Amino acid sequence: MSSIIPVKEFAERRRKLMERMAPDSIAIIPAAPERVRNRDVLHPFRQDSDFQYLTGFGEPEAVLALIPGREYGESVLFCKEKDPEKELWDGFLVGPEGAIEGYGLDDAFPVSDIDDILPGMIEGRSRVYYPLGKDQGFDTRVMDWVKVLRSKVKSGAHPPGEFVSLEHLLHDLRLYKSANEIKAMARAGEISAEAHVRAMKRARKGGNEYNLEAELIHTFMEHGARSTAYPSIVGSGANGCILHYIENTAPLHEGDLVLIDAGCEVECYASDITRTFPVSGKFSPEQRAVYDVVLESQYAAIDAVRPGNHWNHPHEAALRVLTAGLIDLGILTGTVDDAIASEAFKPFFMHRTGHWLGLDVHDVGDYKVGEAWRLLEPGMVLTVEPGLYIAPNNTDVDEKWRGIGIRIEDDVVVTKEGCRVLTNGVPKTVDEIEALMAG
Ligand code: GLY
Ligand code: MN
Ligand code: MN
Numbered sequence: 150m151s152s153i154i155p156v157k158e159f160a161e162r163r164r165k166l167m168e169r170m171a172p173d174s175i176a177i178i179p180a181a182p183e184r185v186r187n188r189d190v191l192h193p194f195r196q197d198s199d200f201q202y203l204t205g206f207g208e209p210e211a212v213l214a215l216i217p218g219r220e221y222g223e224s225v226l227f228c229k230e231k232d233p234e235k236e237l238w239d240g241f242l243v244g245p246e247g248a249i250e251g252y253g254l255d256d257a258f259p260v261s262d263i264d265d266i267l268p269g270m271i272e273g274r275s276r277v278y279y280p281l282g283k284d285q286g287f288d289t290r291v292m293d294w295v296k297v298l299r300s301k302v303k304s305g306a307h308p309p310g311e312f313v314s315l316e317h318l319l320h321d322l323r324l325y326k327s328a329n330e331i332k333a334m335a336r337a338g339e340i341s342a343e344a345h346v347r348a349m350k351r352a353r354k355g356g357n358e359y360n361l362e363a364e365l366i367h368t369f370m371e372h373g374a375r376s377t378a379y380p381s382i383v384g385s386g387a388n389g390c391i392l393h394y395i396e397n398t399a400p401l402h403e404g405d406l407v408l409i410d411a412g413c414e415v416e417c418y419a420s421d422i423t424r425t426f427p428v429s430g431k432f433s434p435e436q437r438a439v440y441d442v443v444l445e446s447q448y449a450a451i452d453a454v455r456p457g458n459h460w461n462h463p464h465e466a467a468l469r470v471l472t473a474g475l476i477d478l479g480i481l482t483g484t485v486d487d488a489i490a491s492e493a494f495k496p497f498f499m500h501r502t503g504h505w506l507g508l509d510v511h512d513v514g515d516y517k518v519g520e521a522w523r524l525l526e527p528g529m530v531l532t533v534e535p536g537l538y539i540a541p542n543n544t545d546v547d548e549k550w551r552g553i554g555i556r557i558e559d560d561v562v563v564t565k566e567g568c569r570v571l572t573n574g575v576p577k578t579v580d581e582i583e584a585l586m587a588g
Contacts, residue, residue, distance in 0.1 A: 153415070159202075159204055170318065175216050175271055176215040177214050177291060179287050180200045183210075195376065198509050198513075202323055204226065210229050213226055214270055216270055226245070226254045227257070230261065277295070278314070279314075282314070295308055320514055324513065324515075330507070334420065336415045339571075340368065341575075342572050348409055350588075372413075374415050377411065378419035378420060383407065385408075388408075388554075389406055390540055390552065404433065407428055408424075412510070419510040419512075421534075421560055423534055423536075424557065424576075425555040437579055439474075439478070439555055442474030444579075447534075449470045451463070457524065459525065460516050468494065497537050503534055506530045507530060527563050533558065535557065536556030557577055559577075
């Protein structure tokens with residue numbers, strides 16, 4: 150059960166979604182499936198983000214039906230029945246009655262009865278919204294329910310004729326975060342910042358990348374954030390140049406930087422922080438020079454996060470500073486405009502400056518409206534994460550720069566006035582990092 154997001158907020162989200170649905174329609178949203186890790190061992194369960202957004206209900210084997218205008222209740226949950234024998238082995242089950250009482254749903258039934266009940270709820274609805282194409286098994290189940298109605302046409306049944314992807318309506322709602330959602334994300338950001346601080350302090354003792362990963366996980370867990378939002382990246386030396394490095398096994402060497410990209414989840418809301426710092430606690434002149442370019446580009450990008458600017462403005466701001474910095478350092482030649490136009494920066498900065506953040510680390514929501522970049526509006530949350538990566542085998546570059554990989558990433562919410570950084574609890578200037586690590 151959520152504690153930061155109140156039950157009434159989930160009801161409000163369902164209401165808003167139903168307002169946007171066609172009046173004679175139904176939406177059907179399944180919980181996430183459980184996934185086998187090996188033989189009879191399952192991966193830890195993580196609820197489907199859309200289902201979580203609309204229910205806060207944390208069990209698998211559940212289906213939500215939203216039926217605008219239904220006389221006996223518009224929000225209907227199918228979930229596992231209470232079963233004392235099963236609960237003795239696998240833990241507490243909410244059960245249909247508990248779902249009505251505790252989760253503000255209008256009506257609930259055992260999921261074992263869904264094949265008998267749901268076709269009757271679809272009957273007479275002309276349009277079905279569901280996560281079309283996301284899971285083949287669920288696509289088949291929806292069609293099986295519809296087939297029941299098609300087989301009864303001669304008895305007067307009205308099967309639906311339109312099947313519409315739910316994503317467009319729902320994901321546009323998810324893009325705008327409420328005050329409570331921002332509270333959950335700020336809490337995740339606070340815990341993750343503390344985890345990064347702890348890992349920085351631990352790095353001076355040397356060891357292996359996984360020793361720092363252990364500090365991250367320890368801090369997350371200690372605060373009750375039991376899951377990471379994505380596999381932690383702890384890349385030392387040239388591993389910092391591998392964008393999705395998650396092996397985290399290499400030994401830490403005194404003269405190297407470590408890039409840590411890690412964040413926990415709070416009530417399924419993600420945080421996503423990257424910091425880069427020296428194992429020894431002291432940046433070399435070259436590391437510092439590249440670091441300061443990345444930091445300046447991050448400040449420029451954060452400065453561009455404000456209402457009225459569009460999605461690409463922060464990226465454009467970061468790209469200009471990064472490219473100018475590469476020219477200043479002698480890594481690129483020519484003018485900034487030419488280097489941007491020819492994409493000469495690409496071997497050193499090959500990703501975008503951020504992404505939406507929310508229940509998913511790479512959250513939902515369109516980045517363009519038609520052909521135009523989306524305007525930033527209060528309540529949108531995004532990451533700002535420029536970086537420079539100088540591959541160890543890039544012989545076009547003076548040897549002294551090779552193998553340096555730096556990214557700096559914070560989570561930022563757009564406000565009426567501009568933006569607020571949710572992850573300020575971990576230092577990011579060279580002086581702050583060196584002071585922390587010296588302490
Ligand atoms: N940690 C994933 C990302 O930064 O996009
Ligand atoms: Mn990240
Ligand atoms: Mn990110």
